Amino acid sequence: MAQVPKQIEDLVRVVARAFYTDLYIVVLDALVREKYIRQDLLSKKLHVATKELRKLLLQLQEQKLVKCEVRVQRKPTKSNNNNENSTEYQRAVKATFWYIDYFHLIDVIKYRVDGMRQKVTEMMAEGHVYQSFQCQKCKEVYSSLDSARLFVPTEGVLRCDNVIVRNTLCKGLVEEVELEGKVATVKELQTRMENELRPILEMVAQAEQEKVPLHPLEGLDADQLGMIISDNPDEQPSWDTLREEFYSHRNNSHPNYTQSSFVEKKDEDHKEEQVKVEIVATEEGTSHQGGNELFKQGLKHVPSWFEEGKELESRKDTDGRGVVENDWIVELEDSHTRGGESLEQVPLDEYSLAYYRSLIGATNSQTTSKEEGSELLSSQEPEEDTLFEETVENSLLEEEGIHSCNILMENGQVMVQVQGQLIALKDVKETHLKQMTTDEYLAYYETLMQTQVTQS
């Protein structure tokens, strides 16, 4: 970067504090520090919304303090084939860079000071030009433009020509309205302004002796320029890069998964609505290993949208889900719904698996509560994988509007509960229906419906 003399940088800081509000001061100070910075990076550094920052910068640009330029960036991306000679580029992205226009800074400040002085002079002159006169008798007020009409040459004074009654003029003595108060205010303003401008003007006089670069990137060759513009250390990786990195790791644990299919499906099913997706991963690891470790170790950059979730204890309290050691909450702008497609057609991604895994926890807890009421399921604990598949199936059925229930089977017969006792579905009579509790009746009804659907 081209070196800017310290006096000039100090001048910018002083000018910012003299003429601008806090927001502008922060922006100008940041530009002095960074010299040449992309708009979005500046926004992140200052924790100011891009829209608001742009508004501030445009106002500064209008006052000729800062300048901007748009640069088109194309980065080489990883090629799928191993041919090193072929370089593929990402889509060209336009980036806006901002910098302080040091070259014209002195002129801008001088012009501004001159404008302020002119304004004060005009204010002072304006008060005198349209000086007021007032009749001492009828209190009629006249402007200095009326003075020629009111002047009586023989007496050398101004006389009121206000008609009091018909054919009778006031003829009272017209005297000048004192402007001393108003003039004194303007004079005080002028004095204060000059006092406050003095240090700035002294700094301007010093700064005029310094050599100022025309542009912050002045004197850099192409390589250095490229380093500054593209290889900014603070630059956040793009979403595409992060996703690619993330799923390249995921491929190791999910051989069925293909990135290309995901990308295609994602593009097709892309929705703008914001979907909150929770990734739940155990430390012991299951089908997708690692969970949070994957994020901690696998990813080079933690994406901006990624934040560590709360401790599970608090989540358990609110959601009542199963106990998992650690979990991560991720908010994405993408929807992972596979509208209308079956599970076999589309490979499940990490988020879906996590979601279904959370359902397992919920089902487990429900099952445990049911065990207290019946001894049917106590004999055999279902395998986790089987339960997982059932849950997935149920979830998909629920998505399609078909609600399934747990059908109790004994000796090949469908059973329902009446007063806590199991009775075969076909043996249920009207008396049993009256004896059933509400929950038992609902379970009976669902089982009956399910059986009828299956038979049909």
Added chain:
Amino acid sequence: MGFFQVELTKNVRVHPRHFHSKLKETLIQTLMDEVEGTVSGRFGFVVSVLEVLQPLPKGILREGFGFAIYPLKYKALVFRPFKGEVLDAVVTNVTRHGIFAQVGPLTIFVSRHQIPSDMTHDEETASYISVVEKAERIQRDSAIRLRVNGIKIDASSFTAVGTILDDYLGLVE
């Protein structure tokens, strides 16, 4: 100076007793009498009639009245001051409120606040005397150069205020 030559039209009314060989001279004389020295809000002061455009139009007799109306077109010299214009004026009156100066038909008032602060009003001699140089004084009949600060235009009058509070303004030697 704000002098302009403009082309104007005036309906001149002539009494039947002038319907004779000298009608043309009578028309022009009547036009000059009626127009010169008047003020119009748009064109300012009409200083003089320069030329009456020929041929003279035919007159229209007003029924039951006997007068003839001649719509005469003529070129006139007008004086129209503008705000910000610098004019040479002659001081007509000096008061403690300021100076009244005449620029042809226009009276301009220069307030005491628009007079340099080094000039003070002397009641006895009715003049503004410079504190720095006693010989420099503004009194009746002095020539001053002023700038018009504001103008008030009515249908039939012009009033203006001026200043001598700037470089190259003030007393003209």
